Amino acid sequence: xxxxxxxxPVVLGVDATAPESAAVVWAAEEAAxxxxxxxxxHAVEPxxxxxxxxxESHRHRRLRERGDEALAKALALVHDRQPDVDAATVLxxxxxxxxxxxxxxxxxxVVLGSRRMSRVDELLSSYSVAVPLAAQSDCPVVVVREAxxxxxxxxxxxxxxxxxxxxxxxxDVAADLAARRGAKLRVVQVWSPPLLRSGxxxxxxxxxxxxxxxxxxxxATDHPAQTLSHETVPGHPVEELAKASEQALxxxxxxxxxxxxxxxxxxxxxxxxxxxxxCPVVVVxxxxxxx
Numbered sequence: 001x002x003x004x005x006x007x008x009p010v011v012l013g014v015d016a017t018a019p020e021s022a023a024v025v026w027a028a029e030e031a032a033x034x035x036x037x038x039x040x041x042h043a044v045e046p047x048x049x050x051x052x053x054x055x056e057s058h059r060h061r062r063l064r065e066r067g068d069e070a071l072a073k074a075l076a077l078v079h080d081r082q083p084d085v086d087a088a089t090v091l092x093x094x095x096x097x098x099x100x101x102x103x104x105x106x107x108x109x110v111v112l113g114s115r116r117m118s119r120v121d122e123l124l125s126s127y128s129v130a131v132p133l134a135a136q137s138d139c140p141v142v143v144v145r146e147a148x149x150x151x152x153x154x155x156x157x158x159x160x161x162x163x164x165x166x167x168x169x170x171x172d173v174a175a176d177l178a179a180r181r182g183a184k185l186r187v188v189q190v191w192s193p194p195l196l197r198s199g200x201x202x203x204x205x206x207x208x209x210x211x212x213x214x215x216x217x218x219x220a221t222d223h224p225a226q227t228l229s230h231e232t233v234p235g236h237p238v239e240e241l242a243k244a245s246e247q248a249l250x251x252x253x254x255x256x257x258x259x260x261x262x263x264x265x266x267x268x269x270x271x272x273x274x275x276x277x278x279c280p281v282v283v284v285x286x287x288x289x290x291x
Contacts, residue, residue, distance in 0.1 A: 007036055007037060008036065008106060008107055008108040008139075009031075009036055009037040009038060009039040009106075009107055009108065010027055010030050010031040010034065010036050010037070010038050010039070010107065010108055010109045010110075010111065011027075011038075011039045011041060011100065011103045011104065011107040011109070011110045011111070012024060012027035012038060012039070012040045012041065012074070012110075012111050012112070013041055013042075013043075013096065013100050013110065013111070013112035013113075013129060013133075014040050014041065014042040014067075014070050014071055014074045014089075015042075015070070015112070015113050016042065016063075016066050016067055016069075016070040018113055019069075019070035019071070019073040019074045019077075020073055020074065020077050021113040021144070022113065022144050022145070023111055023112055023113035023142075023144040024074045024077050024078060024113075025077070025081055026111055026142060026144050026280060027040075027078075027111035027142075028077070028078045028081050028082040028085055028087075029081070029082065030109060030111065030142075030180075031082065031085045031087070032082040032084065032085050033180045033181070034108065034109075034180070036108055037085070037086040037087070037088070038078060038085050038086065038087040038088075039087075039088055039090060039103070039107070040071055040074050040075060040078070040087060040088070040089045040090065041089075041090045041092060041099065041100065041103055042067040042070055042071050042089075042090070042091055042092070043067075043091075043092040043093075043094045043095065043096040043099035043100070044060070044063045044064050044067050044091065044092070044093060044094075045063075045093075045094070045095050045096075046060075046093050046094070047060045064091060067091050068091060071089040071090075071091060072089075074089075075087055075089055096129045097129045097132040097133050097136075100112065100129065100133050100137070101132075101133060101136045101137055101138075104133075104137040104138045104139045104141070105138045107138075107139050108139060109139055109140050109141075109142060110133065110137055110139060110140070110141045110142070111141075111142045111144065112129060112130060112133065112141070112142075112143060112144070113143075113144050113145070114129070114130040114143050114144070114145060114274070130143045130274055131266060131271065131274065134255065134266055134270060134274065134283040135255065135266035137283075137285060138285060139285065140173055140282055140283065140284045140285070141282070141283045142250070142280050142281070142282050143274055143280060143281045143282075143283070144280040145277075145280070155181065155182060155183040155184060155249065156178075156183055156184045156185075156186050156247055156248045156249065157174050157177050157178040157181065157183050157184070157185055157186070157248060157249060157250050157251075157252065158174070158186050158187075158188060158241065158244045158245060158248040158250070158251040158252065159171050159174035159175075159185065159186070159187045159188070159251075159252045159253075160188055160189075160190070160237060160241050160251065160252070160253040160254070160269060161187050161188065161189045161212055161215070161230075162189065162190075162237075162254075163189075163208075163211050163212070163215070164254060164256070165254075165286060165287055166254025166255055166256055166284065166285075166286045166287070167253070167254045168215060168254075168287075169254060169284050169285075169286065169287045170252045170253050170254040170282075170284040171187065171215060171216075171219065171252075172219065172222075173252055173282060173284050174187075174250075174252035174282070175219060175222065175223050175226065176223075177250060177252065177282070178223075178226060179223045179226055181249065183249060184226075184227040184228070184229065185223075185226055185227070185228045185229075186228075186229050186230070186231075186244065186248070187212065187216065187228070187229070187230040187231075188230075188231055188233065188240060188241060188244050189208055189209075189212050189230070189231070189232040189233070190232075190233055190234070190235055190236070190237040190240045190241070191204070191205065191208055191232065191233075191234055192234070192235075192236070193234045205232055208232050209232050212230055212232060213230075216228065216230060237269045237272075238268070238269055238272035238273060238276060239276075241253070241269070241273060241277070242272075242273060242276040242277050242278065245273070245277040245278045245279045245281075246278045246279075248278075248279045249279060249280070250279055250280045250281070250282055251273060251277050251279060251280075251281055251282070252281075252282040252284060253269055253270045253273060253281070253282070253283060253284070254267070254270070254283075254284050254286070255267060255270060255283055255284060255285050255286060256286070266283075270283045
């Protein structure tokens with residue numbers, strides 16, 4: 001819900017196993033930079049009706065106590081790092097991913113940490129929140145690995161671009177993020193080399209460059225002093241963006257782009273980056289009306 005005079009908060013999903021993670025620091029910094037309230041949310045799955053007659057109330061009560069402890073630790077870290085941020089905690093009786101998706105309807109940004117898992121572990125784990133949240137959130141989602149960083153030692157924000165409406169929205173989010181963090185903006189457009197003759201390939205790349213330059217020119221007035229670089233490179237988008245993320249404080253991509261299967265909630269590029277990026281990943285939903 002909107003908070004503090006109608007301002008949409010930054011929402012942080014608090015993990016009971018890592019309540020003092022890099023995600024807490026990132027969320028607190030974003031709330032401070034945006035001058036927005038911070039809403040710390042931990043969800044505990046409701047008790048199921050146990051047909052075998054086992055009493056689940058003790059386990060559920062312990063999970064809620066553990067959630068309260070995690071929220072208190074996360075809140076203490078927020079107050080230590082960003083004492084001026086207006087922060088509040090919420091302990092919800094809900095499945096984590098749906099709870100945060102509901103929070104996203106009224107949030108400016110949702111931030112959560114995520115442990116690195118294989119794709120098999122991801123499918124089998126009930127604690128995998130990042131993928132379903134990134135696929136369904138109504139606002140941008142920032143996924144911060146435990147080994148991630150939120151400092152200023154890497155003052156570059158990378159934006160993935162493919163001329164789709166969602167990559168244009170991601171470009172806007174990346175430019176704003178870079179401006180707030182005092183970082184450079186690096187826009188990377190990746191193309192898969194087609195079976196074209198040399199001259200045709202050069203024209204193809206020139207057209208891609210023209211489209212990218214036009215998108216950047218249309219946004220230049222929003223951040224006129226921003227340091228910007230852009231490049232169009234051959235290769236696989238996940239591999240090239242993951243490589244670029246090694247020198248970035250964040251990599252920003254649209255939820256889906258050109259080339260995805262119709263109906264896919266989360267495209268292969270953001271999904272791949274959630275596994276392979278070396279910095280926080282920002283997944284941006286489609287702009288209103290884009291479908």
